[in-house]
Amino acid sequence: MFMQTLRVNIFDMAMAIAKVVDMINTAIGRHHLQVAYLAYQLADALALSDNEKFEIFIAGLLHDIGAFSLQERLDLLEFEDTQPGEHAIAGSLIIKTFKPFESIAKLIRYHHLPWRHARGAFQDHAPVPVGSHIIHLADRVAVKVSADEPVLAMVSGICESIAKRSGEIFAPEHVDALLAMRDREYIWLDAASNDIENILKRTVNYPSREFSIQQLVEFSKLICSLIDFKSEFTATHSSGVAAVAVELARITGFSRNERRLIEMAGYLHDLGKLAIPSEIIEKPGQLTQHERFVMRAHVYHTYQALEPFQVLRLVSQWGSLHQERLNGTGYPFGLDADDLPLGARIMAVADVFTALTEDRPYRKGMDAKNTKAVLKTMADQEDLDPRLIDRVFRHYDMLNTIRKNAQKEAMDAYVAFQNDLERSLKNGSMQV
Numbered sequence: 001m002f003m004q005t006l007r008v009n010i011f012d013m014a015m016a017i018a019k020v021v022d023m024i025n026t027a028i029g030r031h032h033l034q035v036a037y038l039a040y041q042l043a044d045a046l047a048l049s050d051n052e053k054f055e056i057f058i059a060g061l062l063h064d065i066g067a068f069s070l071q072e073r074l075d076l077l078e079f080e081d082t083q084p085g086e087h088a089i090a091g092s093l094i095i096k097t098f099k100p101f102e103s104i105a106k107l108i109r110y111h112h113l114p115w116r117h118a119r120g121a122f123q124d125h126a127p128v129p130v131g132s133h134i135i136h137l138a139d140r141v142a143v144k145v146s147a148d149e150p151v152l153a154m155v156s157g158i159c160e161s162i163a164k165r166s167g168e169i170f171a172p173e174h175v176d177a178l179l180a181m182r183d184r185e186y187i188w189l190d191a192a193s194n195d196i197e198n199i200l201k202r203t204v205n206y207p208s209r210e211f212s213i214q215q216l217v218e219f220s221k222l223i224c225s226l227i228d229f230k231s232e233f234t235a236t237h238s239s240g241v242a243a244v245a246v247e248l249a250r251i252t253g254f255s256r257n258e259r260r261l262i263e264m265a266g267y268l269h270d271l272g273k274l275a276i277p278s279e280i281i282e283k284p285g286q287l288t289q290h291e292r293f294v295m296r297a298h299v300y301h302t303y304q305a306l307e308p309f310q311v312l313r314l315v316s317q318w319g320s321l322h323q324e325r326l327n328g329t330g331y332p333f334g335l336d337a338d339d340l341p342l343g344a345r346i347m348a349v350a351d352v353f354t355a356l357t358e359d360r361p362y363r364k365g366m367d368a369k370n371t372k373a374v375l376k377t378m379a380d381q382e383d384l385d386p387r388l389i390d391r392v393f394r395h396y397d398m399l400n401t402i403r404k405n406a407q408k409e410a411m412d413a414y415v416a417f418q419n420d421l422e423r424s425l426k427n428g429s430m431q432v
């Protein structure tokens with residue numbers, strides 16, 4: 001009997017995403033976790049409600065998720081960033097597509113808005129959530145916490161530089177809350193700690209929320225957009241993989257609920273790409289060996305991010321084993337036919353099928369004849385499961401139509417996202 005609801009903790013999910021996103025470069029450190037921690041402590045000191053604190057915390061974990069390139073992430077570490085609006089709007093546009101996260105998206109949208117002596121309390125003809133300004137302050141404090149010096153030696157300097165911007169950049173009430181934390185050494189030590197993840201788990205009192213499978217599918221789709229929208233080269237890839245995997249699973253006899261799980265696995269299989277700079281994903285021409293290693297690690301990151309979720313065990317297994325091969329030549333585990341579950345085999349086929357047939361900005365997708373030739377070779381050498389390839393051949397046109405439709409829908413969503421982003425930037429809604 002299959003449960004219609006799964007108890008998944010949204011806090012853990014957001015934390016898993018934040019961790020992958022910060023793996024983009026060692027210079028980034030644990031930025032999202034630090035901002036979430038500091039924002040939570042500030043919200044607590046300001047006596048906000050539990051729900052406000054919780055939303056500020058999740059928004060802190062995800063606030064820079066719309067900064068796709070490594071350069072943009074590194075630029076945001078500078079105190080006086082020059083183009084702070086775009087990533088905030090991009091992140092909020094993607095996050096708001098998941099209904100339960102609408103208010104979190106709003107917090108993210110304005111997380112670089114200066115206070116400008118209370119004029120920053122309103123923007124776009126509406127009040128700006130106080131949490132946006134708290135995250136802004138936490139963010140600017142976090143970028144000042146360096147791994148190279150004892151954090152306690154930096155507290156005075158950090159507080160002074162923030163206090164100078166009270167009123168102009170930060171809300172005075174929030175700055176006062178920070179200054180009151182000056183002598184609470186443990187807060188600074190927590191923020192700089194290597195163990196910040198466990199500290200967060202102990203500090204933040206978070207509710208465990210129960211999600212229906214449908215909601216989890218929708219949440220996975222949100223993550224899918226975060227992954228795919230990193231580059232126009234990949235803007236529809238995971239949506240195509242998910243659709244092909246679901247259909248192949250149906251032909252193979254998977255139940256309705258199993259098909260929902262495989263849909264989630266399709267959306268999430270490239271989750272580890274959140275750790276890959278868009279500079280590598282969209283590099284024209286050959287990758288260097290160094291870049292190839294960075295790229296190859298994405299499957300491992302997918303595995304590490306999903307593995308802790310017991311209730312999503314199948315999703316994790318199917319999604320993170322998509323580069324394994326039946327003959328043992330895949331990665332990162334080098335599993336072989338004895339260890340590869342059917343769901344993972346389907347995911348591998350769906351991934352290869354989609355990669356071959358999809359159009360990319362720099363090349364057209366392969367036609368049926370050539371795709372079949374590649375798939376046949378891969379089945380003959382037992383890279384992919386020959387029984388599944390046989391089914392692909394028998395249902396080729398249907399599978400390809402389903403892929404095309406799913407990718408067309410995803411492309412429409414991507415174009416709408418780009419247009420919204422452009423419009424928001426043109427309207428100067430984040431003009432600093």
Ligand SMILES: [Fe+2]
Binds near residue numbers: 076087088111112139
């Ligand atoms: Fe930011």
Ligand SMILES: [Fe+2]
Binds near residue numbers: 064076
């Ligand atoms: Fe940030």
Ligand SMILES: [Fe+2]
Binds near residue numbers: 270
């Ligand atoms: Fe993929």
